Structure formats: structure tokens, C-alpha cells
Amino acid sequence: MPELPEVETIVRDLRDRIIDKKIKDAEVLLPRIVKTRNFCNTIIGNKLKRVERVGKMLVFELERGGYMIVHLKMTGQLIYHQKKQVIAGGHSERKDEPSNMPNKWTRVIFRFSDNSKLFFNDLRTFGYIKIVNGMGLAEASATYGLEPFSKEFNLNNFKKIFKNRKTTIKALLLNQKLIAGLGNIYVDEVLFAAGVLPDRRVDALKEAEIKKIYSKINPILTNAIKNRGTTFNNYVDPQGKKGGMKRRLKVYGRTGKKCVNCGNIIMKRKIAGRGTHYCLECQK
Numbered sequence: 001m002p003e004l005p006e007v008e009t010i011v012r013d014l015r016d017r018i019i020d021k022k023i024k025d026a027e028v029l030l031p032r033i034v035k036t037r038n039f040c041n042t043i044i045g046n047k048l049k050r051v052e053r054v055g056k057m058l059v060f061e062l063e064r065g066g067y068m069i070v071h072l073k074m075t076g077q078l079i080y081h082q083k084k085q086v087i088a089g090g091h092s093e094r095k096d097e098p099s100n101m102p103n104k105w106t107r108v109i110f111r112f113s114d115n116s117k118l119f120f121n122d123l124r125t126f127g128y129i130k131i132v133n134g135m136g137l138a139e140a141s142a143t144y145g146l147e148p149f150s151k152e153f154n155l156n157n158f159k160k161i162f163k164n165r166k167t168t169i170k171a172l173l174l175n176q177k178l179i180a181g182l183g184n185i186y187v188d189e190v191l192f193a194a195g196v197l198p199d200r201r202v203d204a205l206k207e208a209e210i211k212k213i214y215s216k217i218n219p220i221l222t223n224a225i226k227n228r229g230t231t232f233n234n235y236v237d238p239q240g241k242k243g244g245m246k247r248r249l250k251v252y253g254r255t256g257k258k259c260v261n262c263g264n265i266i267m268k269r270k271i272a273g274r275g276t277h278y279c280l281e282c283q284k
């Protein structure tokens, strides 16, 4: 699933390209992806005024009022075509060639007045698009907890999410209602950097450990955004250019390989229902 850095990367890419372009046409190929009735009527002739990220959602402000929310969920992708330029973001699965759209996983197509196109592709179809008003946006945003790059994200508020919790630290950091945007990859990376084992119970963590975890979150996310994310594929030319974060990951996806710090073997086991990577030497 795309996490905060992957969604932030596509938001930034799209912001430069689709803002203030009139939507000439919209085509829904799989109706259940779109959770709003008369979607095409609302969207055709409208303009996207702004695009922001809230947790893992993309939020497009519409010129005629309201917002279009896009959630990529497990396997959603957004692919933008403008002449020969192709920008693709979201899930990494490459059953398709981003320059060759639409394909059988294309669920919604937007066509802009300059003839550029935005494709919403989704293999497993858990993703969705809907149009909401201000209150609907507030409701959707309220399902997300602390936002890592907001001013509310301070140590004090971070400590609060631990209160009365008896779960593992892995489960706590994955919980979007408590902290927004982290998923399996970056939770493993944060806990490795903090030296804390993912199966530790949060009510047994020391103050210094909580502080360490907190201090690693934004630097790791910032670095991931700088490298355009992990699962992100970006094509600015026909040769393509991939998200550069994957080879920089220290534990995620490195099962059986040597720890970059101590040379021990990286382990993997299911914690909080997710395949979790860690080093028994570096993490306590």
C-alpha cells in the first residue's frame, strides 16, 4: 500500500500539472470505485483548484465547491499522461506499462482541456473516489490521527497516543486513527532506527524509547519523500525512473540479509498481522 511518502510524491507531481485545468470529460469504467452519484455531472466542466494530502488520501479542491477524495488503498495507482510525458504513482505492481493506458485495470479516466489525461488504475479495487462537501472532508480527515508534518506533531501529543494502550508498538504506529500516513515499510524502518523491537508492548516502553521513536519519524519520512518513495514508480520519459527509496531501506524487504549496522541477519515475522522486519541485535 502506498504510504505517506508515496502519496505525498504524487500529490507534488500532480500539483504542478493538473491545477486549474478544466476537466473536459470523465469516464467511469468500474462504477463501484466511485462512491458518489452523478459523479460525472459534478466533475465534467469543473476545475481542480488545489491538491493536498491528508494521511494517505489525496484531496482535490473543486472550483465549483466541494472536494474530490481519492484513496489508493492497497493497489491503486494514478497515471498522468501529457503528450509523451508519463507520471505514475501509487502501488508498485507493474503488470502494466504506464505509457500504455488505458488497460484492463483502468477504473476511471479524466480528460483535461489540454488533452492530457489522468487514469485511476486499481488491480484489487479497494481504492475509491468520492466527492464530499466541507463537512464530509472534515469527517474523512477526522479518521486520521496525528499528521507527522503538522505543527501538532510534537513529543507531547505523540506521547498521548500511547495512553491506555496495551498493544504492540508496531500495531500502534500502523493505526491511522492515532498517527497518519505510516504503513508497514516506514514503521519497520522507524523502529529499526529507534532500536526498539516491533513486538514490544507500548505500556512497557520507557520514556526515552518513545522519544527516540518520535524523533525518527519525520527524518525517515522526509528522506523517503526526497527519494520519491519506495513503491513509487515515476516515468518522466519513456526510459522511466523509479522511486529511489527501496535500495535505501535498512530492514524492510531485507529478510535474511546482513544488518547494515551490526552484520546480524535481518529477521521477519508476522506482528500486528503484517510481515515485520527487524534486527535482534540492534533492536531491544
Ligand SMILES: [Zn+2]
Pocket: 259, 260, 261, 262, 263, 264, 279, 280, 281, 282, 283
Ligand atoms: Zn543489527
